[in-house]
Amino acid sequence: MKVKGFFHDIKGTDRILKIRHENIERSNAEKIKADPIRRLAKELHPDKMLLEIVKIEELKWDAKTFRFHVSKSSKVKFIPPFQGGQYISFKFKIGKSYTTRPYSISSAPFEAGDLNEDKPFVEVTIKKKEKGFISEYIWENWKVGSEIEATMPLGEFYYEPLRDYDTIVAIAGGSGITPFHSMAREIVYGKLNAKMKLFYGSRLEKDILFKEEFENLQEKSDGKLQVINVLSDEDSTFEGESGFITSDIIKKYSDIEKSSFFICGPQVMYKFLSKELLDLNLKRKQVRREVFGETHDVYSFVDFKEEAKGKTFNIKVHIGEKTIDLKGYSGESVLTALEKEGIRHDSHCRSGQCGFCRSRLLRGDVYVVSENDGRREADKIEGYFHPCSSYPLSDIEIKIPQY
Incomplete structure (x- = not known):
């Protein structure tokens, strides 16, 4: 950028407008019938696509991982690019009701790419809820070969190097671990240039989701991933942290001033952490919270x-x-x-x-x-x-x- 002088520079707008008008006069008068930018945006962010279940893996505490390929009957022929932490919105027609549910993507973005030796796929991990309208429907109806209508990618719960610090302090509870499973795989396999301190709150050691995989990822990470499991119930054989994820536990393992905080879990965890994070004196831009769906205890708000x-x-x-x-x-x-x-x-x-x-x-x-x-x-x-x-x-x- 050249600085030629105050008055010369502030008149730059006039020069730009003159050039624009000259270009308009020289342009073809025929209307442009196709908009390549809009077409590309539609391809990368389709309103609707069909995904086919190709694999179902049974996990702990009544959870399942569903693996999807793009269905042959889908108009969209590839998995749209996404970032670790984003979600898929699935569409359901149950009886006379139309409804949707968002589920965080638990697989890594690179696994959905064309370079994947195994056919490109995307996965979600879902925990069955007692008397859950949708989860019970999924358990009864989602089988290998089922076609599911979906929209993806959605959400802003992802790492952005222009905004976030190099270290992610990830705080998860229950099935809120799924977006961090996606991010952690990206980090360990060299697709995301960041580090992660993962605090995962569970009731008992047997309830820790992806326990063995996170241990393997941590071992392969060359120090980029550290997993801190925190158990709320007593377990005499467990050597990690106990109780809840408090500000003291976070301080013990983290550089507070040089970290970005990502939080995903049940509503009760959000309420507890809202008080704990006050002790850390975090800047507003340091904290990102994943949306947690509809509020089920609205009467509890004062x-x-x-x-x-x-x-x-x-x-x-x-x-x-x-x-x-x-x-x-x-x-x-x-x-x-x-x-x-x-x-x-x-x-x-x-x-x-x-x-x-x-x-x-x-x-x-x-x-x-x-x-x-x-x-x-x-x-x-x-x-x-x-x-x-x-x-x-x-x-x-x-x-x-x-x-």
């Missing part, structure tokens, strides 16, 4: 209106020229009420962050979980809300997009 608890309200839904009346329980999200009625409403994260289910609140009042309020300030002013993270506090009237 600012939830007491008079609305346990009540059912009327919901008037406008979709194009059609109007539908349905019921919504205050303890369940507006999105859940729509799905139960068989109304298809696009949603991926189910945590108020991705914005795909963005809708207009025309009348009434909803409770929005502050931790999951991913709306822009302008949307809050104009009355837009995300049904996946909003709960009816009164009779409401809403307008949703038509699909």
Whole structure:
């Protein structure tokens, strides 16, 4: 960049505009019918694709890893590139209900590439939940050979060298280990230039997911990966840390000022860590939290209106020229009420962050979980809300997009 003088430089805009107009005059008047950039973006980020289950591996504590290839009948013919930490949104039609669920990708990005000697694949690891609407459906219906409709890649829970420090302090609980399994494999196999200190909270040693694999990865990592297992229940034979993942345990193994913190786990872990991390005096840019899906204990929030608890309200839904009346329980999200009625409403994260289910609140009042309020300030002013993270506090009237 040349600096020719104050007045000469500030007039640069005029020169650029002149060149632009000259180029327009010289250009072909025929309209461009194809947009190669838009086409490429659509190929790399497809709205929908079909994945075929090619392998199912049984893991501990009622968990399974599902391996997918791109189905031969899918219009998308390759696995879109993704980053360790991102997720897949699977689409389900169960009875009259349309619904989606996000699951973190547990395989590494390089395993989905064309250079993979084994046919390119992507994996998710899912834990079965007791009376879980979707997980029970998956256990009963997902078999080798099943075709599943999906959207990928999604999410912003990944390492970015322009933003993050060289060392990742990864804090996981339960099935929240899956995105770190993807990142760790990238690091150890030389595909991600970073280091990781992984704190993994489990109840007992037998509950540690991917235990043997993480031990092998740590041994191969040349010091780039260190795994610290923390058990909440007493185990006399365990030589690691006990209790919960506290600020003292984190300080013991980490360089706080030169690390970026990535957190993924159950909602109760988030609440506990929100207090512990205050002791570390972290900068806001140092902490990244993965979205954890819909809030299932919304009544536990102190600012939830007491008079609305346990009540059912009327919901008037406008979709194009059609109007539908349905019921919504205050303890369940507006999105859940729509799905139960068989109304298809696009949603991926189910945590108020991705914005795909963005809708207009025309009348009434909803409770929005502050931790999951991913709306822009302008949307809050104009009355837009995300049904996946909003709960009816009164009779409401809403307008949703038509699909």
